[in-house]
Amino acid sequence: MPRVAFLGLGAIGTPMARHLARPEYDLVVWNRTTARATAFVAQHGAAQGVRLAATPAEAGRDRDIIVTCLPVSRDVEGLLDGPDGLLATLPSGAVLVDCTSGDPVTSRRIAERLAARGIGFLDAPVSGGVSGAEQGALTIMVGGDETLLERVRPVLECFGKRIVHCGGIGAGDALKAVNNALLAMHIWGTAEGLVALEKAGVRSDVALDVINTSSGRSNASMNLFPERVLTRAFPRTFRLALLDKDVGIAADLAREQQIVSPLLQLTAELFRQAHRELGEDADHVESVQVVERLGGGTIGGKRDAAEST
Incomplete structure (x- = not known):
């Protein structure tokens, strides 16, 4: 029976770990907020034998x-050291699969430290959000040795529908960061365009109806704007702070590779600004509100009674 530990029971981590709470796995969980891990074990422990670890060291034993x-990757690196850290107990031959949306530099440093102990490492950030995690349908971008990937593939298949080997250590992190930078560009650019159209007399719902059957469409225009912006719902599913971090990683990557990247760099600055303005708890789509403030308009606007009947 494979012995698995899952560390990090956040909004995405919890449903991911839930897919591993099954009889064929000996599962131990740990979380920085102990109450969350305790609740997870209370829900799954009796039926599936899931156990709670008090420290990372206990989880890795x-x-x-x-x-x-x-x-962030620094959080993962912080789990390694000290008497309660993973390196105190992780056995040689184990594999650490990091599903954090991390940065390549830190992932490579972690991999080197683990390799010195005979422990494998894969960076394996995921895409698909909370709904994808709940459905076990995440896309997993893997960096590292392909042989290690094959060893852990059955575990990843529990919560991932598409598992892609992207290259060496850090490749998964790099691809995830660029993917999320494109998401950020689509959100900001769509918001700018719609604010301009509203001020020119074109309703946002009409504009999106055309855009979404034309070449300007994106996931943001097809899903995020109709479901969250036009409705002014702005559900909190993915923190703006994390998107800010990911865009920053992508911008850093471009600079490291000496790529001329004015759009990436500008996007990173815009999302730093939105993060500073809206705070740590804001959802990533709430960045639209910064565009609206700067543009002096509201996407969706206010409709009079005649239009709403």
């Missing part, structure tokens, strides 16, 4: 595969 899912 005698494990074959360790899955981490934390906000």
